[in-house]
Amino acid sequence: MSALATAPAAGIGPEHARPGLVRLTGVELRKMVDTRAGLWLLLTTAALTLAAIAIVGFAGEAADHRFRSMLEVAIAPASVLLPVIGILLVTSEWTQRTALVTFALVPQRGRVLVAKLAAGLVLAVAAFLLSLAIAAAAVAVIAPEGDGVWSLPVGLLLQDFLMMATGMAMGIGFGAALLASAPAIVLYFALPMAFGILGEFSFFEKIAEWVDSSRALAPMTSELLSGEQWARAITALALWMLLPLLIGAWRLRREELK
Amino acid sequence: MIESDGLTKRLGGRVVVDDVTFRCEPGTVTGFLGPNGAGKTTTMRMLCDLSPADAGSARILGGRYRDLPNPGRRVGILLDASAQHPGRRGREVLALAAQVIGVPESRVGELLRRVGLDESAGRKRVRQYSLGMRQRLGIANALIGDPEVLILDEPANGLDPEGMRWMRELLRDFADRGGTVLLSSHLLHEVEATADRLVIIGNGRIQAQGTRDELLQGTGTIVEARDEAALRAALDAAGLAARPGSDGGFVVEAEPEEVGRAALAGGVALRHLALSQGAGLEQLFFDLTQGAPESFPAAATDPDLTEAAR
Numbered sequence: 001m002s003a004l005a006t007a008p009a010a011g012i013g014p015e016h017a018r019p020g021l022v023r024l025t026g027v028e029l030r031k032m033v034d035t036r037a038g039l040w041l042l043l044t045t046a047a048l049t050l051a052a053i054a055i056v057g058f059a060g061e062a063a064d065h066r067f068r069s070m071l072e073v074a075i076a077p078a079s080v081l082l083p084v085i086g087i088l089l090v091t092s093e094w095t096q097r098t099a100l101v102t103f104a105l106v107p108q109r110g111r112v113l114v115a116k117l118a119a120g121l122v123l124a125v126a127a128f129l130l131s132l133a134i135a136a137a138a139v140a141v142i143a144p145e146g147d148g149v150w151s152l153p154v155g156l157l158l159q160d161f162l163m164m165a166t167g168m169a170m171g172i173g174f175g176a177a178l179l180a181s182a183p184a185i186v187l188y189f190a191l192p193m194a195f196g197i198l199g200e201f202s203f204f205e206k207i208a209e210w211v212d213s214s215r216a217l218a219p220m221t222s223e224l225l226s227g228e229q230w231a232r233a234i235t236a237l238a239l240w241m242l243l244p245l246l247i248g249a250w251r252l253r254r255e256e257l258k
Numbered sequence: 259m260i261e262s263d264g265l266t267k268r269l270g271g272r273v274v275v276d277d278v279t280f281r282c283e284p285g286t287v288t289g290f291l292g293p294n295g296a297g298k299t300t301t302m303r304m305l306c307d308l309s310p311a312d313a314g315s316a317r318i319l320g321g322r323y324r325d326l327p328n329p330g331r332r333v334g335i336l337l338d339a340s341a342q343h344p345g346r347r348g349r350e351v352l353a354l355a356a357q358v359i360g361v362p363e364s365r366v367g368e369l370l371r372r373v374g375l376d377e378s379a380g381r382k383r384v385r386q387y388s389l390g391m392r393q394r395l396g397i398a399n400a401l402i403g404d405p406e407v408l409i410l411d412e413p414a415n416g417l418d419p420e421g422m423r424w425m426r427e428l429l430r431d432f433a434d435r436g437g438t439v440l441l442s443s444h445l446l447h448e449v450e451a452t453a454d455r456l457v458i459i460g461n462g463r464i465q466a467q468g469t470r471d472e473l474l475q476g477t478g479t480i481v482e483a484r485d486e487a488a489l490r491a492a493l494d495a496a497g498l499a500a501r502p503g504s505d506g507g508f509v510v511e512a513e514p515e516e517v518g519r520a521a522l523a524g525g526v527a528l529r530h531l532a533l534s535q536g537a538g539l540e541q542l543f544f545d546l547t548q549g550a551p552e553s554f555p556a557a558a559t560d561p562d563l564t565e566a567a568r
Contacts, residue, residue, distance in 0.1 A: 016326075016327050016328045016331050016332065017327055017328060017360075018327040018328055019328060019358055019359065019360060023357065023358070023360065024358065026357065027354060027357050027358050030354060030357065031354065034346055034347075034350045034354070035343055035345035035346050036345045036383075037345055038345075092343065096341070096342065096343040096344065097338065097340075097341035097342075098341060098342060098343050100308065100337050100338055100341045101335075101341065101342075101355065101399065103308055104306055104308060104329070104330070104335045104337070105329065105330040105355060105358045105359060106358065107306075107307050107308075107323060107324035107326075107329060108324065254310075256309055257303070257308055257309070
């Protein structure tokens with residue numbers, strides 16, 4: 001209250017500096033957990049990761065209990081759900097109309113999108129570290145027989161992380177391109193499925209290997225990619241991650257707020 | 259300082275804001291008045307760069323809104339109190355804004371108290387808030403950066419009479435300390451007690467603007483007689499311009515004494531003769547904002563709308 005008296009004459013001080021991207025990223029991370037819906041989605045992801053590991057731990061065979069296999073299992077739930085978190089991170093601003101407040105405080109809408117991507121990346125890192133920890137703990141407890149239980153090529157580790165991070169960015173891209181939760185979530189899952197079905201036809205099979213994201217990205221978590229596999233994965237990512245992000249960035253900047 | 263210079267907006271081929279020009283000076287409260295759909299919200303969104311203008315420009319504190327480095331520190335905005343995530347706690351809504359603009363989070367509690375939301379209200383989720391509480395939260399959100407300018411769209415919506423008086427005092431105090439306030443309303447009585455200046459918009463165009471007193475001047479005298487035709491004839495004979503009043507009778511652009519003389523000359527018995535005050539402004543508001551602005555000042559009065567304004 002006392003500050004109000006001085007406000008009109010305050011002029012430009014350091015406190016008027018533009019909010020930095022680190023600060024905005026922190027705000028976006030906070031938005032992920034400060035609603036009940038967001039918090040539950042994160043807790044569900046963690047719970048599913050534990051459940052998947054427990055199931056494989058009890059039901060699987062020794063070969064499944066190697067660290068490399070367990071990690072593949074551990075990151076599966078997050079690879080599916082992180083994109084949904086990414087979608088909602090953008091679309092909830094539209095459906096709840098909080099974008100009015102967000103863009104009033106940060107008129108450069110592109111900066112908000114970058115902050116959301118950065119927050120998504122931070123969450124992907126956190127989810128990946130958690131998956132690593134859960135998988136490692138499970139392997140330590142089960143202690144399977146055999147050689148190379150703990151062996152894991154660094155390249156595969158990076159591929160696993162790439163899978164999580166790009167999934168998150170895909171979700172944010174879909175969310176920004178469609179700006180509505182339900183269509184974005186449905187299309188995110190339905191479109192690759194549709195491509196999968198199309199891929200069953202011989203005339204489309206060659207194309208599907210390159211543009212069907214589920215097929216092109218499938219080896220990402222199970223084997224070290226060959227040169228051609230990388231080319232396919234990058235092609236699929238350009239189509240399913242980069243293109244939605246570009247469309248999303250363009251829409252976000254010009255879309256009228258309802 | 260808020261300057262709108264020829265702001266124009268087309269939506270779906272229709273001009274919803276047409277060449278809107280006005281200024282709000284520091285130390286004043288400006289009431290932005292008009293019926294729903296007149297273009298108030300669209301104009302305010304253009305002022306805050308939330309919606310691009312098709313023509314014209316807006317300046318806040320001497321520059322474009324989007325060029326303010328940290329706009330939340332200099333301009334407080336409330337464009338829609340219901341635009342909040344229902345699953346977020348009230349206190350968290352303010353904490354997020356505080357974090358974006360770099361204000362210590364300790365200010366959140368202070369702001370909640372200032373807008374009359376107590377600790378337990380702050381812990382509640384916005385879903386449980388009444389519209390009045392959302393308005394208070396929205397006003398707290400606008401004030402959190404300790405701004406010099408306030409832009410509030412329909413802030414009195416959903417406030418009870420006590421809440422409206424509280425807001426009046428808050429805005430008056432803000433302006434008296436040198437701040438600039440622009441608040442919109444579709445109800446005249448919500449702003450006439452607070453605003454120094456009025457900008458009246460209808461059909462996307464500015465219909466009138468000036469100080470409240472200027473707009474009141476010349477709204478004239480209310481006169482009624484049982485024999486309206488005879489009264490009309492007497493006024494015409496005296497050369498006095500008259501338009502039908504909202505409750506029957508006429509509003510005459512003259513002093514009561516002149517109207518009385520005209521009635522005497524015409525031999526008409528009056529049953530009411532008074533200087534129009536608030537009622538005149540109300541009449542003016544409706545005349546200005548209704549249907550066809552060209553027909554002012556003899557615009558027809560829709561009794562339902564008049565009723566709604568009470």
